[in-house]
Amino acid sequence: MADQVLDAKGLNCPLPILKAKKALKSVPDGGTLEILSTDAGSVADFAAFCRTTGNELVEQAQEGGVYTFLIRKTS
Secondary structure (H helix, E strand, O other): OOOEEEEEOOOOOOHHHHHHHHHHOOOOOOOEEEEEEOOOOHHHHHHHHHHHHOOEEEEEEEEOOEEEEEEEOOO
């Protein structure tokens, strides 16, 4: 289970990424943030976000038009 969940459904790029960046500030190092998004572009966006920030994209899934991402915050 994630330390924090961010519901970004209905938001389009770049809002899911911006809200995730803000939410990660309150997640402890080593903790996880789960993001729910309906923006298909968020698949590429969160992969790039994790590559550039050094955070770990633990898993991603898609079901019923909702994309779920689990990010582990690194120090």
